[in-house]
Amino acid sequence: MSAPKLKAPRGTHDVLPAAACARVRVEERARALLQGAGYERIETPCFEATELFARGVGASTDIVQKEMYTFTDGGGRSLTLRPEGTAPVCRAYVEHGMHKLRQPVKLWYLSSFFRYERAQAGRQRQFWQVGAEALGSHEPALDAESIVLLCELLRELDVAGVRLRISSLGGQDARAEYRERLRQLLRALAEQLAPEVRERIDLNPLRAFDSEHPGTRAVMADAPRLLDHLSEDDAAHFAEVQALLDEAGVAYEVDATLVRGLDYYTRTVFELTSDALGAQSGVGGGGRYDGLVAQLGGPPTPGMGWAAGIERILLAGGAQGAAAPAIDLFLACDGERGTRVAFAVLHEARGAGLTAQMELAGRSLKNQLAHASRLGARYVAIFDASVSGGAVVLRDLQGGSQETVPGETVVHAVLRGLRDL
Numbered sequence: 407m408s409a410p411k412l413k414a415p416r417g418t419h420d421v422l423p424a425a426a427c428a429r430v431r432v433e434e435r436a437r438a439l440l441q442g443a444g445y446e447r448i449e450t451p452c453f454e455a456t457e458l459f460a461r462g463v464g465a466s467t468d469i470v471q472k473e474m475y476t477f478t479d480g481g482g483r484s485l486t487l488r489p490e491g492t493a494p495v496c497r498a499y500v501e502h503g504m505h506k507l508r509q510p511v512k513l514w515y516l517s518s519f520f521r522y523e524r525a526q527a528g529r530q531r532q533f534w535q536v537g538a539e540a541l542g543s544h545e546p547a548l549d550a551e552s553i554v555l556l557c558e559l560l561r562e563l564d565v566a567g568v569r570l571r572i573s574s575l576g577g578q579d580a581r582a583e584y585r586e587r588l589r590q591l592l593r594a595l596a597e598q599l600a601p602e603v604r605e606r607i608d609l610n611p612l613r614a615f616d617s618e619h620p621g622t623r624a625v626m627a628d629a630p631r632l633l634d635h636l637s638e639d640d641a642a643h644f645a646e647v648q649a650l651l652d653e654a655g656v657a658y659e660v661d662a663t664l665v666r667g668l669d670y671y672t673r674t675v676f677e678l679t680s681d682a683l684g685a686q687s688g689v690g691g692g693g694r695y696d697g698l699v700a701q702l703g704g705p706p707t708p709g710m711g712w713a714a715g716i717e718r719i720l721l722a723g724g725a726q727g728a729a730a731p732a733i734d735l736f737l738a739c740d741g742e743r744g745t746r747v748a749f750a751v752l753h754e755a756r757g758a759g760l761t762a763q764m765e766l767a768g769r770s771l772k773n774q775l776a777h778a779s780r781l782g783a784r785y786v787a788i789f790d791a792s793v794s795g796g797a798v799v800l801r802d803l804q805g806g807s808q809e810t811v812p813g814e815t816v817v818h819a820v821l822r823g824l825r826d827l
Contacts, residue, residue, distance in 0.1 A: 417523075417531025428720055429534075433516055435562050436536045443555055445514040445538055450494035452518065456484040462493035462702055464610065464669025473521040487520035491537045492670070492695060492711055493702070499541055500704035509542025516716075530717060537692075539711035541699065546643050549674040549694065550650035552710050556678060556690055557656055559714070565689060565722040567681030570657065573664040574644040574673050575612075576636045578697060581672070584632045585611055595625050615665045631662035640673060647674055670695040674710070680722040689722060690714025734785065735820050736778035737764035740771050741791030747813055748789040755817050760824075779803060785823065787816050 414420055421429065437447075456476050463469050475487040488494055495513055498504070504511045516536045523529060538555060540548055553570070560568050575581055588611040596604050600619035607614075615626055636644065651658055664675055675693035683689070692712025699707035735755050737748040748764050755762040763781070765774050771788070778786045788799040796813045802823065811819050 415531070419530065425720075429716060432536065432563060432716055432719060436514065436516060436559060439555060439559055439562065440514040440538055443512070443551070445512040445540075448495060448498065448513040448515050449517060450488070450491070450498055450515070452520075453485045453487050454494055454497065456486040458493050458497055458702070459486055459489060462496065462670060462698055463490065469521065473523050475520050475522060488517075489519055489521045491515055491517060491519065491535060491713055492539060492692075492709075493698070495537075495539045495711075496541070496695075496699050496702055496704070496709065499707070500699060500702055505542070505699075505705050505707060510540045510548060511542055512538070512540045514538045534716035535690075535713040536716060537711060537713035539709060541707055541709040543710075544696070544708045546646040546674075547650060548710050549643075549647045550654065552692070552712060553647075553651065553674075553676050554654050554656055556692075556712050556714060560678060560689060560719070563719055565680055565682075565719055567722070568689070569659065569679050569681070570676060571659050571661040571664050571679070572647070572651075572674065572676040573633055573661050574636060574640060575665070575671055575675055575693070576632055576640040577672060580635060580637045580640060581632065584630070584635050587630060587635075588612070588614075591629055592625070598622070598625050610669065612665045615663045626663070633660070633662040643673055670698040670701070672696045676712075678714070680718070682722045683718065688715075689718045731761060733763060733778075733781050733783040734760040734824060735762040735816075736774075736781060736783035736786045737762065738771060738774040738778065738786055738788045739765045740789065743791040744789035747796065748787070751787065751789075751813065751816050755820070758817050758821060760817065760820060785820050787820075789813070 441447075456474070459474060460470055469489050474489055477485055479485055495515070499511065514537065516534065518532055518534050520532050522531055536559075538552065540552060553572070557568070557570060576584070589607055592599060592603070592607045592611055592614060596607070598621040599614070600617050600622045603614045603617050603619065603622050612632075614622055614629075617623065617626070648658075648660070658676075664677060671693045673694040673696065675691070677691035678689050679687040680689050681687070690712055691714075692710070694708065694710050696708040697706075698709060699705070737752055739745040739748045745765075752762055752764045763783075765777075769777060771790075775786060784802065784804055786801045786803060788801070790799070797810050798813045798816050799808060800811050800816060800819055801808045809819075
């Protein structure tokens with residue numbers, strides 16, 4: 407009896423070469439756009455101390471309560487596969503003393519993340535995100551720049567039907583006062599709420615806005631809005647963010663019910679959705695997290711950032727795969743001696759900056775030439791051990807010409823031909 411076939415774990419998938427081309431385009435556009443705006447690449451470990459997410463993301467969130475992959479290592483430490491990118495970046499900011507650098511410190515990443523949730527289209531248990539974080543500035547212009555950058559990235563990647571929603575959660579004081587007002591309302595109407603909403607009235611009443619439960623939605627339809635209870639400073643900050651988005655020509659909707667799923671957000675929050683994704687419409691989003699760095703043991707440091715799902719971007723129709731790179735030279739071999747000479751020329755060609763491949767599958771000479779044509783090679787060098795004097799037949803597959811050259815001049819001849827195109 408044959409052994410059962412092994413498959414990728416549920417909620418994960420293999421990125422095969424054909425799909426990898428589209429992902430490369432996402433990374434290339436993100437790098438060009440973000441580095442052009444002053445963001446530098448950072449990559450954090452794929453697992454962190456569990457405490458980082460319990461403290462940073464919030465003990466009351468679904469991520470911490472239900473979705474984290476947590477394990478105990480050989481030293482008895484509790485570690486967690488990172489479920490999101492902001493808390494690890496802030497940990498790195500504190501650990502490496504980045505507050506001593508010129509502010510704001512602007513960082514971007516493209517990494518894999520892990521959450522245990524129901525696997526479906528656009529929602530995986532191992533998934534990839536591109537993200538940007540800027541730490542060290544309270545300016546509303548930073549909020550606006552961050553939002554515009556994600557909008558521009560999605561535009562460049564041809565993501566269809568994009569909509570932008572924005573709101574403000576206010577500062578810590580206004581938010582604390584509003585939370586208590588909301589708790590009182592939810593306690594009074596607790597019997598109408600979903601069980602999970604009732605359970606976290608004390609921990610995080612704001613998450614009631616996210617519920618799909620009919621009774622909860624009916625209660626929240628008449629609930630007071632935090633956006634109507636902002637402090638004067640918070641309201642002025644949000645008004646300036648809107649004015650800057652208007653100046654940039656970015657269309658948006660102010661949504662007073664918008665609540666991001668992480669506890670660290672303050673002031674500006676935003677989300678981008680795509681009509682092409684159906685029910686799982688979120689492509690990316692983020693906001694301010696002015697208290698997170700201090701919460702993780704660093705100095706008081708404002709922050710603003712976002713993340714967008716690579717799988718969501720691709721499902722929304724963006725980032726079509728790029729064409730395969732052109733091959734300058736294919737080396738066809740006939741006989742063992744021809745293979746050895748061709749192998750030396752292969753590495754000479756690559757050292758000279760040419761894209762070069764050689765026969766590695768034992769095909770007949772006829773099939774090698776057909777394979778080179780399928781690859782779109784410009785030149786084919788035929789190394790035939792039976793040809794006297796080590797001469798090589800060099801064919802221009804696109805131009806149709808052919809010449810016989812000494813083996814040691816093949817690379818020079820190709821370089822000369824490409825230069826004269």
